[in-house]
Amino acid sequence: MRRRTARWRRAKVRRGHLPARARVAVVGALLLCTTAALPGGSALAAGTPSPYAFAPDARSVTGAAGTSDAAPLTPGATYRSSLPSDGRTYYSLELDAVSDVYVSATAIPAPGSTVRAGDGIKVSVEDSDGRSCSSGTKTFGIVSTPRPIAAWGAREISVKRSRCETAGTYYVIVERVSTATSTPGTWDLELFATSEPPLRQTGATTAPEAWDSASPAPLTGEATRREGGSGFAAAESIGPGVWSSDIEPGRTLFYKVPLDWGRQLYATAELGSSNSGAGNAGGALNLSLYNPVHGFVDDASATYDGRQKTAELDPLPPVTYENRYAGPAPLSAMRFAGSYYLVVHLAAGVAEKFGEGPFRLTLRVRLEGAAQSGPAYAGAPEPRGVIEAGTGDWGAAAGGGAGSGAGGGGDAAMTVLAVSGIGTGTVVLVVLGVWTVVARRRAGAV
Known part of the structure; x- marks a missing residue:
């Protein structure tokens, strides 16, 4: 036996x-x-969450100190790189004469580093003669704690812009916007390149002038749990409704909201009250909005004094192709149908006055307007599924408690694996x- x-x-x-x-x-x-x-694995082992989850298919690329050695970027791909404390970092693009191309750069400062309100990142696109096609800057602003921030640049084909319309080599320049008191050191960098084909038939070349700019009452009701992701690629999908999570000081959470053509987004982030601590934490809560190509749209911040506080985005126009002809950046950035990103950050300084938390975070998302037919593109955007060319009420479909993944611990672990x-x-x-x-x-x- x-x-x-x-x-x-x-x-x-x-x-x-x-x-x-x-x-x-x-x-x-x-x-x-x-x-x-995992990126930031040593931090995870020590019990500290990784500050950013890079796209799993991101390709490593090294930026150059000049145009001669600029590493090529391909529209449709995501890259992982780094950004030094000073100087310009160059990448190259080989472009046709008809497509609009967008490049965003997400900067991830090291946790614990010092950043000031005026610190940030700048992205520029230039042609082979050094002429500027566009540039964009994003700074930390009032929430001056290290967190992922993104800026974007573009090569656009437009009847209102005569430069940068030829095929050939273009250059993407990424640089730090710094103050004398910022901490030197290299930042991690995620680059995302997207192409948008021309329209089959030219339409209006002016932005809509009339749209509802009044803020409706925030949604009420029982919240559905959604933990949020740690990067654009890991963002958790939400729709119209009330959503809740826990957030610790220093953390940044990413959510994505699918928006069809004609849909209008309203969003607020509410930080729950605390029974411990005292004082005021300036710029404690930040709610940022990014468009489908990771281009910055707008943000809002709130100071925290231990009582519940809300950061609310200003009203933005419905998503239309013609918004690109608007002057102010928040309006012109609402030019694509696809997933828009709500990014919530709680400043590390909150821990000094109110403890390590976690604190209850509530997102209230409202969508207005009926889904409309989009423009007819003469080709497919790259990568597929980012700039949506079809129609369908995706925003409504994502609501009702539907999500895209890591809401539970088991699912999250399997996703990480x-x-x-x-x-x-x-x-x-x-x-x-x-x-x-x-x-x-x-x-x-x-």
């Missing part, structure tokens, strides 16, 4: 049925490998190796 029991145990191990202690060892190794493989395995390949191999070694040792011991 004893011999048969030993054979049974060996067969059980061979079939993959590990005893509890062996399973614990494998799971522990799996978590360690997964943590080490899948992304890590795809991004590195090493995690899968190491875990399989650990599993095999543990199984063999267990078999030899019985």
Whole structure:
């Protein structure tokens, strides 16, 4: 009987049925490998969340100090790079003479670094003769704590802009906007390049003049739990409704709201009250809006004194193609149908006055206007699914508690594992190796 029991145990191990202690060892190794493989893995191992989740398919690229060695970017792709404290960093684009091309740069300062209100990032696009096609700047503003911020530049084909309309080589220049008191050091950088084809038939070349600029009453009702992601690629999908999460000082949460042509977005972020601490934390809560190509649209901030506070975005026009002809940046940025990003940040300084939290965050999202037919493009935007060329009331479809993933702990863990395995390949191999070694040792011991 004893011999048969030993054979049974060996067969059980061979079939993959590990005893509890062996399973614990494998799971522990799996978590360690997964943590080490993720960007910011050492921070995760120490109990501090990674400040930003890069796109799992991001390609590594090194920026150049001049145009001669500028690394090429391809519309439709995402890149991971770095940004030094000073100087201009160059990348190149090979473009046709008909498509609009957008490049955004998301800067991620190191946690604990010092940034000031005037610090930030600037993105410019120039032609081969050094003429400016466009530029955009985003600074930390009143919420002067390190967090991901993004700016964008473009090469646009427009009857109102005669420059930058030829095919050829263009250059993307990314640089720091810095003050004398900012902390030197390299920032991580995520670059996202998108192309938009021309229209089959030219339409209006002026922005809509009449739209409802009044703010409706925020939505009320029971909140649905949505944890939020740590980057554009990891943003959690929400729609019209009330959504809640917990947020710690220093954290940034990303959500995406699908918007069809003709839809109008209203959003507020509310920070719950605290029973401990005292004083005022200036610019504690920040709510930012980015468009589908990760271009900055607008933001709002609120000071926190321990009582519930709300940051509310100013009313923005319905999504239309013609908004690109508007003057002010917040209006012209509402030019695409697709997923718009609500990015919420709680300043690290809140912990000094009110503790480490977490604090309850409530997002109230309202969509107005009926979905409309979009423009007919003479081609497909790249990458697919970012600038939407079709129609459909995506905003309504995303509501009602529907989400896109990591709302529960188990789903979140599986998502992290899948992304890590795809991004590195090493995690899968190491875990399989650990599993095999543990199984063999267990078999030899019985």
